[in-house]
Amino acid sequence: MSILINEHTKVLCQGITGDAGSFHTRQMLEYGTPLVAGVTPGKGGTRFDEKVPIFDTVKEAVGKTGVNTSVIFVPASFAADAIREAADAGVELVVCITEGIPVLDMVRVKRFLEGFSTRLIGPNCPGIITPGACKVGIMPGYIHKRGKIGVISRSGTLTYEAVWQLTSRGIGQSTCVGIGGDPVLGSGFVDMLQLFEQDRETEAVVLIGEIGGEEEERAAEFIRARMKKPVVAFVAGLTAPEGRRMGHAGAIISSGSGRAEDKIRILESAGVTISRSPADIGETLQKVIQKVRVS
């Protein structure tokens, strides 16, 4: 078991012929991801690297190949439309990697998705990986190891750092999900925590938050009320100044809200074990699971 993706996932890449799309399609295929279709309007009927069939529309790709998951690499100005197209074609899971989508476009997209059962991850995210089974995203595959820890994060490289700390200690991951660094996201921490809590393979969860918004606060509420599995968290941005955007569009402390220390305090009061330093995430998790296994 795992969450969101596994050996049976069939993946479509929207924007497969672009720079990022083609590079990462090759990486995903190399990892063993069943990426069976691509979409680039106007290039339907051709094949990517003489292997993956390309279609003009998502509907056609779904009809002919039965894909149930889409990964989006199209440029920011077309990405909102790409998400809608995937939902309209009945794709169950849409992972949008694209960074730089206007925030009001995302608000409209979320409104549009209300009528669909499609689940959106991202945008501005590294994607999802179930180690050894399926990679739908841009993370380096080899740093991961199949195991029992769920990882959720608003960041990319910081997640790799945390995953690497786990893998180096021999601790594997069930699934790692980057929910994205934008202010308006398809899915939040709570959605992922819910799935991890239900997942039989997942034993504990690592949550990597950062300044801005209320994702961590909502997560704390959920953990307090509904979660039995242990959660370890790190929140980035203790040194970030107010009112400045720290790279991610969503990473900004505004009018005193969204501070790292407040998020840490709230998570801690919900029973989450905090790793104060980003260098100690793996070690903190290791201690927590040892304690659980002993008791």
Next chain:
Amino acid sequence: MKIHEYQAESIFTRWGIPVSQGVLVESRDQIKKALQEIGGKDFVVKAQVHAGGRGKSGGVKLVRGEEECFKAVSEMLGSRLVTYQSGQAGREVRKVLIAQTVSIAREYYLAVTLDRQQGKGVVIYSQAGGVDIEETARTQPEKILKKYFDIVFGLSPFESREIAFALGKDTEFVKSMGQIVPKVCEIFTQLDATLVEINPLVVTKEGNLVAIDAKIDFDDNSLYRHPDIAALRDVLEEDPREVEAKKYNLNYVGLDGSVGCMVNGAGLAMATMDVIKLAGGMPANFLDVGGGAKVDQVRAAFKIILQDKKVKAILVNIFGGIMKCDVVAEGIIEAAREIQIKVPVVVRLEGTNVDKGKELLQKSGIQIVTADGLSQAATLAVKLAGKS
């Protein structure tokens, strides 16, 4: 992206929101003509800088007559205005807006922004407008009211009326307010703003509603579809290092510490700043070189970090994923050969091709300290920054 008050006022005028008519001056010889254009005897002189809190820091002055106005404008132009939002160095005043004074009967606060968690627009309004609004928000939050609206449908007329009636009962007032509120929402959605704020929106003694300040912030990601808005950018208001960084697709934010950092990825960059603090130091900057940094970006990043004279040591933290460690190492070596790096550099590489990267650094003969873990790297950088 932020714009100036005078630019926001011209957008308000285009949308039919009444503003106090002002004229912009950038030098003393423009004052006389400006005053003739404005007319009257009493004026308000306002520094045009991208920082709030001007009213409490001498950036807004009421003057009577030409002579006083001349004096106030002359003093302001070229001075540095320090407000609670400007940072210690303050902002150079290069433009001043002169406007008619307005006889104020009551002051309101009206703003529209996005509630990111709900994914809805939110109108924030209050009868307690003016310079103390932030204090009011802290001490009497019940005086600040909010109405959420759907971005797709926009604000309904009934919702505008509800807001107007909550602010006053007078028929004329409710009518005027009921017209201004939807316009502010329209500016917000149609121009992809992240904040539209009028503080204060006043009722004059004559009973008219007038916006006597205007603030609009825009979503940088949407500027491609608003070329007219993008043209309003005033790069002189931005940190020159940040402007330079943008040219190379680097994300840079200047801070006050002594340990410069160069990191790939925004989250890891923030975490690296944090680990520097935990090691007892303070970061000099946030710098994300991005996921696929090339040699010229690494070089530019070093140059920008070194422009900051407070920097006493540099910490490079790279988690190679798609970006390979050996490529980063080559970039560092090339940059170090090209520019004189006189402060100690601590490099921590991890991930793809890490051994190759470390080997390249060691063989290069350049003065670099390599570190293994994240905390070791930070401790070293902080120690070296303290020594040099």
